[in-house]
Amino acid sequence: MISCTEFIPAYSELFKYIEQKGGEDAVLEYWEHISRNGINQLRDLVEEHGIRGCYLYWSHTLNEEAADFTMTLDEEKDEFEIIMHYCPSKGRLLEIDHIEPYHNYCKHCDVLYRRVLESLGYKYFYDMSECDKARCRLKVTR
């Protein structure tokens, strides 16, 4: 068994493998597959609760992933934001000194969630400019 605590390097290596097989377009196609089939909870929660569904979804995942973050829900403004001070996934990859992270690892967070949220009528902003330090910011609005 590969433990769920070892999943992140397995995921990063999977992106590398798929890129070797079919280039960056193949990786994008894979992320779109995950977006359609692997994060149904986000879609279900946002369909049921509106923007609060984002807060409910990431409250669960980010706590289980032991992330270092500030998350804000403003239902009056229909806004949701995550400021990721230290991403547990990218952070782990940077801490493992014997493997190189997939060169565009953080982009999967852009594709996976954007596809779900934009299809439900939300705007999705994702700032990856500090991904090399395991920091990012995402914002969802109407």
Add this chain to the structure above:
Amino acid sequence: MAKEVMERKASDNKYLHKDFHNIMNLGIEYIHEKYSEESVREYLVQFASAYYAPLKRSIIDKGLIAVKEHYEKIYAAEEASEAISFFYTEDELMINVDKCPAVTHMQNSNISPSELYHELTKTVNETICENTPFSYELIAYDSETGASTERFYRK
């Protein structure tokens, strides 16, 4: 409607996100369907060769106790230490898993494990043993529960 803010430090929580098992399974199914069965094994060999390189070195230095310690550690992290047992000598390590925590989690999520899910055990452990004094065989595997009997032994 008030504004809600949640702030967390990494140290506030234990790192244990079992839904990653579901995404791993989805990845295996995807490679199988998009490419081939052999591609699943090829990917796992590539991953295991890279990620478990320190474990492989440790096996060469310390012997099979390194494998035992590795599995004790990851089953403890999965909060499933009771599901695994060992029979260890310097030349042979038998591992019995009564119930795989990954398969249990997938079943709880109404997800059927990929028909190649056992390769995460078989191919990974075969790869870990490559170029060491030891070999590996998956003696039994129950795809319903992930229960298994495995043997690492001196060549």
